[in-house]
Amino acid sequence: MIAAARAPAIKGRLGILAGRGSFPQVVAASARALEHNPFVFTIDGEADQDWSGYDTASLNIGNLSAFMDIARRESIGTVVLAGGIARRPGLRDIRPTWAALKSAPSALKALLSGGDDKILRAAIHVLETHGMCVLAAQEIAPDLLGEAGPLGDHRPGKSDQANIAAATQAALALGHLDIGQGAVAVSGRVIALEGLEGTDGMLRRVAGLRANGRLRAGSRGVLVKLCKPGQEQRADLPAIGPDTVLNAHASGLAGVAIEAGRSLVLERDRVIAEANRLGLFVTGLELDQDGRQSGERRS
């Protein structure tokens, strides 16, 4: 599946920092396909997968000391961040190392505030301060990246394109503010923006608006998820999976659009199967710097 020529250079043993969802296991399986033996740090209160068959240790997200102890013991030299993190570390969770205190105090401060991208940049900076090489998950599992154009049988129609355009502009503005990655537009108008509740929470909200008669009967709509402008590519790329398709359908949407080449499609076969079964489109957008779709995709 993965050509040897594309295999990334991995220094030492590969560590996976596993948050929630199916993503960490896809990355771990891809690492094994590349003949690596990953060590999995299951983040407390986040990692919700069955890791039998893997070497693992549980980790409080802020406990850098414990991480470094294990990393030294296991000769880990490369780390991948994979999976969502719902809870942020509090002051009392943070167990910094002396190296972090000395060389990355501003990063530690960022861990306690700042938007998602800021916090993840800070985390990566702290790991690099400790000599870790931090890889993007898509370097281990490049087949996860969504490509341009429709993924399944359905394509966005003309009214969908208007919704895609409106939601794209909103998602870009959100990204500039480092707030979230997703927006929903219905009837050409943005009605929901993703905050801390995440994409599924936002889609539940849209379903609620529909149930309350706040959206016109028969009006569909679109979910757009984009990379933040200048986003750190080694963490938190926008991702969709089968649940995204199911939730989009439950909230009455016509489809889902993501940024081609800069977002992840988890369980692609199931995503396509569910989208085809439910009549939704799932499509990859090629965007220029201003967030406009390239001519090719628009025609």
Next chain:
Amino acid sequence: MIAAARAPAIKGRLGILAGRGSFPQVVAASARALEHNPFVFTIDGEADQDWSGYDTASLNIGNLSAFMDIARRESIGTVVLAGGIARRPGLRDIRPTWAALKSAPSALKALLSGGDDKILRAAIHVLETHGMCVLAAQEIAPDLLGEAGPLGDHRPGKSDQANIAAATQAALALGHLDIGQGAVAVSGRVIALEGLEGTDGMLRRVAGLRANGRLRAGSRGVLVKLCKPGQEQRADLPAIGPDTVLNAHASGLAGVAIEAGRSLVLERDRVIAEANRLGLFVTGLELDQDGRQSGERRS
């Protein structure tokens, strides 16, 4: 209460288009204080007040024909829009007049899509096409406008100022996109943006995030509501009332900031009493063109 010199010129009888909430009744009472006898159009499914003692007619929001029939019968020459509208007209609700079809077709189209500000501008344009003078509610009831500085006993502290600054930038971006007026920041980070669900819906969401442990214990936060840039001042100014204070408190916020001179404080005495009782600040922001607080408010 209102000096005669400040009384607005009202042509013909005054009509009030009443949506939901306490605002329409405040406007109606103010009109009576100015010795006008307002005629109240209670918008179907929206107006939820007791109008005994007033001349009223119920109105489907899209039924311009019925509105014009009554307006002619009652010699109404001036109209005020007051109160929230949760449901938008659908195509089958729209009963345009010939005058509207001839002279304002783009406005009719806007009534079916577009953001809040766009739709309200369109509605005002259609009313003006029919010879109506459309006044701002704050011209009838100028005491509703929030002023700069704290309204009650409490003032924003240093961390509150950081939240106000973050939420202000987010609310401005929202406004540029004509999506919503409000944003919530906690620990210096914007966590929720107002969409179609409205301010109270957003605050319930914040309460949910808190209940789920997604916000750090002890972290408070701030709600900011701003005018949209270039907003039509005759409709839908941002407004707060006692419920806003109660909901802000229920979602663990430290206070509420609104734009001075361009937002409405409904039931001001109760707003102040509840804020003082619950220990929240309610404050008016003076913003420059870029959304920065003026030097005076920052010092």
